[in-house]
Amino acid sequence: MNTNVHISFPAVCFVWQTAMIILFGIFIRYNEESDPHWVEHKKANNLSDLDNDFYFRYPSFQDVHVMIFIGFGFLMTFLKRYSFGAVGFNFLIAAFGIQWALLMQGWFHSLDAEGKIRIGVENLINADFCVASCLIAYGAVLGKVSNVQLLVLTLFGVTLFAVDEYIIVSVIHARDAGGSMSIHTFGAYYGLCISWMLYRPNLNQSSRLQGSVYHSDVFAMIGTLFLWMFWPSFNSAISDHGDGQHRAVINTYLALASTVLTCMAISSLFNKHGKLDMVHIQNSTLAGGVAVGTAAEFMLMPYGALIVGFCCGIISTLGYIYLTPFMEKHLKIQDTCGIHNLHAMPGLIGGIVGAITAASASKSVYGEEGLINTFDFEGKFKDVVPTQQGGYQAAGLCVALCFGVGGGILVGCILRLPIWGDPADDNCFNDEAYWEVRSSCCSQLPEDEEAASPVLHYNNHMQNKDV
Amino acid sequence: MNTNVHISFPAVCFVWQTAMIILFGIFIRYNEESDPHWVEHKKANNLSDLDNDFYFRYPSFQDVHVMIFIGFGFLMTFLKRYSFGAVGFNFLIAAFGIQWALLMQGWFHSLDAEGKIRIGVENLINADFCVASCLIAYGAVLGKVSNVQLLVLTLFGVTLFAVDEYIIVSVIHARDAGGSMSIHTFGAYYGLCISWMLYRPNLNQSSRLQGSVYHSDVFAMIGTLFLWMFWPSFNSAISDHGDGQHRAVINTYLALASTVLTCMAISSLFNKHGKLDMVHIQNSTLAGGVAVGTAAEFMLMPYGALIVGFCCGIISTLGYIYLTPFMEKHLKIQDTCGIHNLHAMPGLIGGIVGAITAASASKSVYGEEGLINTFDFEGKFKDVVPTQQGGYQAAGLCVALCFGVGGGILVGCILRLPIWGDPADDNCFNDEAYWEVRSSCCSQLPEDEEAASPVLHYNNHMQNKDV
C-alpha cells in the first residue's frame, strides 16, 4: 500500500464520521414512536404499546441486519486469501453507508415541517436496504480495489440509490418492497460498470489466489444460508402490515425452495462428471429470492413463485457456466462474485415479473379494498388502474437500470484516478495488501495440521513442476 | 459416480420440481390471513393487523428455519472431508422436502370445501418440522449414499411423516407440539433402519476419512449452538398463543441448560485422561431439547424440565461411548452422526415424559379452562380425561416407532436397488464423489499456513533458528 493511502484512509473515516455527527445533529430526530411523548400520544389516540411499529418490524429488521453483515460478508469469504477483506470491508461499507443512507433517504422521504428527519425502525430497515446495493456492487470488484475506493463507491452508491429509489417509489409510484429493481438491478449494474471501468488486463497475475480452498467454501455457505433463510424477511420487511407481510414471506419461501432444485440440477448436468459446484450452490440458490422481490407482496400465487424460482435457478447457474467467462473475455467485465448472475439477471426478471403481476391484478382476485391497499391507489394515485400500474413498474425498472449503468460509469471514472492506492495486479485477492496477516507464526506448531508449515523448497519444487 | 446418476439426478430434480408447480397450481392458495381480502375480513370481524397469526409465529418460524438449514447442516460438517455434502445435501433435502410437505400436510390438515389447501405461516413451520425428520434420518446415512438416494429418502420420509403425524395428532389426539414422537422418534428410527438395510461390511476402507479435523469440529459447533439456542422456538412454534408458547420456551430453555452439565460431566468422567470429547458436546448437549418436545407446553414444571435434561445428558453421552460402537459391531447399524443417541433415545423419553405429564394433569394445577385449552378437550374430545390423554400419548409414541421402523425397512429395501449410484466403500465420507473440490491449487501458496505441510525436520530447523 502506498503512503498516500496510509494517511488517506484514516483521514476519510474521521472527516466522514465527523460530518455525520454534525448532519445528524442538525437533521435527525426520533419519530413519534421512539420519542418519550409516545406515552401521551398513545393515550390521546387510544393505542396500545403493540401498535408501535417496532413490534411489527423489529424481528424482520434483525433478519435483514444479519443478511447485510453476516450474509453478504460471509458469502464473499470464498476466496482462499481474501476472507478478511470480504467480511471486514463488507462491515466497513455497511457501517459507513447506513449513516449516510439515513440522511439521504430521510431528506427524500421523512422530512417534516420543521426540516427534521424523524427516524424509527422502518428507517433503519431502509438504510440496511440501501447499503445492500453497495454490497452487491462490492461483489463485482472484490479483491481488486482499495479500502478508500470502497468508501468512495459507497458514498456515491448510497446517494444514487436514494435518488433512484425516490424516483421509482415516489415519483413513478412503482411498488418495490423487496427491491428487485431499486436494490438488485441498480446495485448490480452499478458494480458491473465500475468493474468494467477498472478493467485489469493482467489480472491473471494473481490467478493463484483467485479460487477457494476447502474451508473457505464452507465459510461462504454460512453467508449463503443466512441470506437464503432470511430472504423472506428481506422481501416482507417494509410490506404492508398484515396480509402484505404474510404473503411476501410465503412467496419468497417458495421461490427460494424451487431455485435450489433447478440450480443443483443444472450444476450437475453441465459438469462433465455430474458433480456439483460450490460456486453455483453458494450463489444461484439465492436467485429466486431476488426475482420475487418486487412481486412478493402481490398475488403472485404460490405456483407463480415456484415458476419464478424454477427459471431463475436455471438462468443464474447457466450464467456462471457460460456468461461470466464470456463477459470477462469479450466484454472486459471482471465480475469476482458473479453478481451478474445472482443480482443483475434475477433483478431484471423480478422487475418484469412485478410489472406483469401488477398489470394483471383485478378486483376479483384482490377484492376492492385489497387492490387499493396492495397498490396504494390512494391520494393522487387513486384513479390508477392495474394496467397503468404495470407500466409504472416497467418504467421503474428502466430507471433502476439507467441509474446503475450511468452511475457505475461515472463512479468508475472517478475510481480510475491514480490516487486511491489500489493493489497491483499480482497483489489482487490478497489480504496482505490491507490486513496484518499472522501466518508465519504457525510454523512453531509442528503437530498442527492446519497451522502447518510451508516448507519452501517443497512448494518451489511444485511450482517449478507447474511451470 | 456412474453415468447413470449423472443423468438421473438432474432428471429427478426437474421432474419433481415441475410436478410441484403443477400440484401447487391445482391445490395451494393463500389462507385468509395472507390474502388481500384480509383488509375486509379484519374490518368485518373487528380485528387489528396484530391478530394476524403472522405476528404470533413469524419470529419462531425464522428460528426454526435457521435450525433446519444452519443447525442441521453445520452439525454434520464435523467430518474432515464431507462438509460440502453435509451442508449442501442438507440444503437439497430441505428445499426439496418442504414443498412436498406443504402438499402432504395440506391434504391432511388444511383442505377446504373447495378442495384447496390454504397456507399461512403455520404451514411453513410445519413443513420445516416435517423435513427435520428427514434430516435426522440423513444423519444416520451421512457420507454413504448418493444424492439421488437422498431425494428418494426424502420423498418417502415426508410422505410417511405426514401420515404418521395425521394419525398421532388428529386420529389419536395426542399432543406433540415439539415433535418428540412424530419428528424425532420417527425420523431417527426411519434413518437407523435405512442404515441397517444399507449395511456396508467393508466401510473401514474409508476409515481415514471418518473423523474430524480441528476446524471441522469448530464448524460443527455452529450447528450445535444454533440448534441449542433456537430449540425453545422449535418446541413453542406451534403451541397455543399466550401461555402455551411462553411455557414451552421456559421448559425447553431449562432442560437444555441442565443437559449441558451432565453431558460434559459424563464425557470427562469416561475419558481416560478426563478430557472432553467434541462429539459429545456437539450432539448430546441437545438431547434435553428433544426430550421435552412433547411435554414442553404441559405443566412439566421448571424442576421437571431440569430432571429430564439431567437424565438425557447422561443417557445420550453414554450412548455415544458404548451404544454406537455396539450397534455397529453387533447390530450392523452404522450410524454416522449417532442419531440414536441424539434423537431416538431422547425422543422415546420425550414420548414417555409426555404421557406421564398428561396423565397426571389436574384441574387444580391447570385450572378448568386451562386444562381444556392445553389439551384441546373440545369437540368430539370434550369428555376426555387426563389419564385417557396419557394413554393417547403412549399410543402416539408406538405409532411413531412403528412408522419409523416399518418405513425405514421399506425405503431401505428400495435404496438397495443397484440403480442409485451410491459411493464405493473406499469412497464414502468423501466430497470428491459428488462435488468439485479444488484442493490442489493451494500448493501454489507457499506463504499459506493452512494450505501447508508439516515436515518435521523443517520445523525443527525453524525452531532452532528461532532459538
Add this chain to the structure above:
Amino acid sequence: MNTNVHISFPAVCFVWQTAMIILFGIFIRYNEESDPHWVEHKKANNLSDLDNDFYFRYPSFQDVHVMIFIGFGFLMTFLKRYSFGAVGFNFLIAAFGIQWALLMQGWFHSLDAEGKIRIGVENLINADFCVASCLIAYGAVLGKVSNVQLLVLTLFGVTLFAVDEYIIVSVIHARDAGGSMSIHTFGAYYGLCISWMLYRPNLNQSSRLQGSVYHSDVFAMIGTLFLWMFWPSFNSAISDHGDGQHRAVINTYLALASTVLTCMAISSLFNKHGKLDMVHIQNSTLAGGVAVGTAAEFMLMPYGALIVGFCCGIISTLGYIYLTPFMEKHLKIQDTCGIHNLHAMPGLIGGIVGAITAASASKSVYGEEGLINTFDFEGKFKDVVPTQQGGYQAAGLCVALCFGVGGGILVGCILRLPIWGDPADDNCFNDEAYWEVRSSCCSQLPEDEEAASPVLHYNNHMQNKDV
C-alpha cells in the same frame, strides 16, 4: 490434567446440577403469563394473548441468546489452538450460570408472598445478562484456567452480579437497561482482578500458541458480527414497552455504526504499513454498544449516540495498541482477549454518559409523563428530579466498580489454591489440556491441503510406527 480434576470436574457438575433441581423444585414456578391460568386471567382482565409479555420480549430474547452462546463463544475462537475451549467452555459457563442466575435474581426481584419465584421470559433475559458478565470475565483468563476454575468463577460471578444489580437497580434506583455498569464494568473488572491474582510470570512459554491463524480469525468474526448486529436487542431487551425499546434500538444501532469507522481509522493509522489489524476489528468495533448500554433508552439523541461511538472506537483501539501491553508488563494483568478495552473502559464511559444524560433530562424534552415513564419516578421515587437521578447513576457506577474489583480479588484468591488443576505455563492456550484433539489422523490425507502434510515419507514413517 492431574487426576484430581479428572474426578472433580464431573463431581462438581453433578452436585451442582442436583442442587439446582432441588432448589428449582422448592422455589421456581411459572409466572402468571406462562401458567395455564392465563386463559382465565386474560378474560378477567379483558386482555388479548398479545398482551402477554412473551410477544414483546421473545424476539429480543433470542437475539440476546445468540449473543451469549455464538457471540461471546466465537469471539474467543481467535486463538489458533483454543477454539474448542473458547466455544465449549463458554457454553459450559453459560448453561451453568443461567440456572443459578434465575435463582439469585429471583430471590432479589421476583419472590412472591408464598416464597416462590415466578419466572417468565424477562427472567430468562436477565439470566442471560447475568452470565454475560461471567463470560466477559472469562475473556481475561481465556486459556489459562481449568474447567473447574471456570465453574467457581461463574458461581461467584453470578452471585456477586445479583447482589450488585440489586443494589444498583433497586436500592440506588439507577437505570441500567443495557448493563454498561452492572454487566460490563462489573464483569470486566471482576475478570481483570482475577487475572491479576493469577498472574503467570512465565506465560511466554506458551507464546507460540498465543496468536491466531487465518481461519481462526474468520471464526472470530462470526462472534463479532453476531454481537454487533444483535447489540440493539441487548440494550433494548428489558427496556420499557413501546418507545423505550424503540429508542434503545436506534441509539445502539447508531453508536455501533460510528464505532466501526473510528476503530478502523485508528487501526490503520497506528500501523506502520497502514494495515488493519483483525484484533481491533474483532473487538473495538463493539465498544460503542457497550458505551450506550445505560443511556440507550434515554434521550441521548441520534447525534449523541454517534459521538459516544466515535470516542469509544478511538479509545478502545488505542487500548489494544498501548494499554494491553502496558498492563501486562507493568501491572501484571494478562488480559487474553483485551476485555479492558472492550468492556471496562467503554463500560465506565457508558456509566458516565448515562449519568450525564439522566442529569440533563427535562420535561420539555421528555414530556411530563415521558419523564416519569422513562426514569420510573414512581412509588417512593416519585419526587426524584433528573439531577438527583444523575447522582444515582454515578453512584451505581461506583458500586459496579467496587463489586468488580473486590469480587475479583476475593475470587482470585480462591482460584490460587493449588487444587483446581490449572494448566502449566507451557500448556496454556492449548486445547489438548482439556479436550480430545484428533489432529494426527489427518496425516493420512495427503491430497488434503488443510488436513495437510503432503510430504509422504514423513507420514509413512509415522504410520509404520503406529503399526
